Amino acid sequence: MTRLPIDEVIPELKICLQRAGKAILLAEPGAGKTTRTPLELLEEPWLQGQGIVMLEPRRLAARSAAGYMARQLGEPVGETVGYRIRTDTKVSSRTRITVVTEGILTRMLQHDPALMGTGLIIFDEFHERNLHGDLGLALALQSRELLRDDLRLLIMSATLNAEPLIRLLGGAEVIRSEGRTYPVETRYAEGPSGQAPLEQSVARAVRSALERHEGSLLVFLPGAREIRRVERALAPSVPSGVLLAPLYGALPAEQQQRAIAPPPPGKRKVVLATSIAESSLTIEGVTVVIDSGLRRTALFSPRTGMSRVQ
Numbered sequence: 001m002t003r004l005p006i007d008e009v010i011p012e013l014k015i016c017l018q019r020a021g022k023a024i025l026l027a028e029p030g031a032g033k034t035t036r037t038p039l040e041l042l043e044e045p046w047l048q049g050q051g052i053v054m055l056e057p058r059r060l061a062a063r064s065a066a067g068y069m070a071r072q073l074g075e076p077v078g079e080t081v082g083y084r085i086r087t088d089t090k091v092s093s094r095t096r097i098t099v100v101t102e103g104i105l106t107r108m109l110q111h112d113p114a115l116m117g118t119g120l121i122i123f124d125e126f127h128e129r130n131l132h133g134d135l136g137l138a139l140a141l142q143s144r145e146l147l148r149d150d151l152r153l154l155i156m157s158a159t160l161n162a163e164p165l166i167r168l169l170g171g172a173e174v175i176r177s178e179g180r181t182y183p184v185e186t187r188y189a190e191g192p193s194g195q196a197p198l199e200q201s202v203a204r205a206v207r208s209a210l211e212r213h214e215g216s217l218l219v220f221l222p223g224a225r226e227i228r229r230v231e232r233a234l235a236p237s238v239p240s241g242v243l244l245a246p247l248y249g250a251l252p253a254e255q256q257q258r259a260i261a262p263p264p265p266g267k268r269k270v271v272l273a274t275s276i277a278e279s280s281l282t283i284e285g286v287t288v289v290i291d292s293g294l295r296r297t298a299l300f301s302p303r304t305g306m307s308r309v310q
Contacts, residue, residue, distance in 0.1 A: 004032030009177045010040045016173045017120070017152050018046060021144075024165055025156045027177035030282075033156050034061075034124055035068045038097045041120065042080075046152070050119030051096040055105050055136060057128040059085045059249065060256050060276055065124075066090070066099040088253065102132030109139040114147040121153055127160045141168075198292060199229035205290050206234060206270055210242060215287030216269040222296040224248045227272045234270065241266060247273040259283070 006027055016023045027033040038052050056062040066083040073080055082091035083099040091098055100108070109115060121140050126133065137155075144151045155165060155172075162174050189205050202219060209217055221227050227246045234244060247259035262284045263269045271283055275295055298307045 004036055005030070006032040006036050006177050007040075009175050010037070013037070013154075013175050014041065014044060016175060017041070017154065018044070020173060021150070022153045022169050022172045023155075024160075024162050024169070024172050024174045025154060025177070026160060026162060026174060027156065027158060029158050031158075031177045033158075033177065034065050035072070037154075037156065038081075038122060039069055039072060042096060046150070047119040050117055051098060052120045052122060053105065053108070053115070053118050054097065054099045054122040054124055055133065056099055056101060057125050057130070057133065058276055059087070059101055060247075060260075061125070061281055062099045062101050063088070063253065063256075064260060064281055066097075069097065102130065102136060105136040106132050106139065109136065109143065113139070113143050115140075115143055115151065119150070119152060121151070123153070123155045125157060126155045126165075127157045137168075197229070198226060198294070199233045202226075202230050202290065202292055203233040203237075206230075207237060209288045209290060210239065210268070210270070213288050214268075216263060216271065216283070216285040217288045217290060218271045218273060218283055218286045219290045219292070220273060220275065220295075221292050222294045223274055224250060226292070226294075227274070230272055238270065241268060243267055243269045245269050245271045247271055247276060249274070249276055 009025075009027075013023060013025060025033060025037070038054055041047065041052065054065070056065060062083050062085050066077050066081050069081040070077045070079065075081070077083065078090040078092050079094055081097045081099070082095040083089070084091060084104045085101045086103060105121075115121070123133065123137060140151070140153055144153065153169070155169075166172055166174065189201070202221065206217060206219060219230070221230060224246075227248060231244050231246060238244065243263060245259035247256060259269075259271050259273070260281060260283050269285065271286070296309055298309050300307045
């Protein structure tokens with residue numbers, strides 16, 4: 001396997017989990033925490049005969065992480081490494097690392113509070129806070145306190161204020177991995193002129209970047225509607241060797257995989273994505289990122305007692 005920055009702290013992490021049974025791992029993007037850490041912990045003595053459940057906040061990230069780890073082992077998904085998400089499951093009796101989404105973990109802990117057969121729960125990208133993730137951690141802590149003092153917990157994040165979690169976990173040790181850094185140049189494009197629609201401004205920026213830079217592009221847009229509009233605006237004018245690849249949560253898994261897979265030889269990609277691509281995904285070949293500066297998100301309104309998308 002290619003050596004990654006996370007490898008430098010894996011020995012310390014193993015000692016911490018062996019001794020205390022809980023830890024917080026802070027690792028910068030690209031360090032390898034999501035796909036290297038479970039594999040490195042799999043053969044620990046305290047995990048023999050048991051499995052790892054790793055929580056991923058997003059379905060696409062869960063499938064992608066499981067697929068990458070399985071390829072590292074030279075196996076298909078569903079053997080040593082599998083996943084369980086709301087609309088799809090690939091596990092078997094041989095699976096020891098199961099990547100799940102938040103609702104799945106909650107149901108697992110409600111169905112079997114002791115979570116027998118599981119020796120470690122990993123909460124990945126924990127800074128993406130939501131109700132299911134917090135409930136899953138609360139149920140896991142309850143299981144560890146009342147039923148399974150041998151159940152180990154690992155919380156991982158790239159951008160997280162660890163102090164509240166240290167108190168919640170009763171003094172868990174924090175392990176840090178620095179990751180890799182690369183030179184980044186930031187350029188600010190002019191805003192939309194007059195009443196020009198967003199898709200025209202983004203399409204203009206994409207065409208300019210394709211002319212001035214090599215490699216593939218990752219473009220962040222607020223939602224599927226804007227992605228479809230930008231795709232239509234670009235389709236007539238992109239060079240023949242450039243592939244347009246939408247990426248958002250409602251797409252079929254095959255189309256999502258097409259967006260994150262490396263482009264064919266001699267081709268470039270323009271990945272038009274929502275915030276789904278912000279974390280836990282590596283899209284190979286990207287040299288330019290274009291951010292529209294807008295994001296669609298659900299906000300709770302105390303006045304109505306309901307959430308609405310803005």
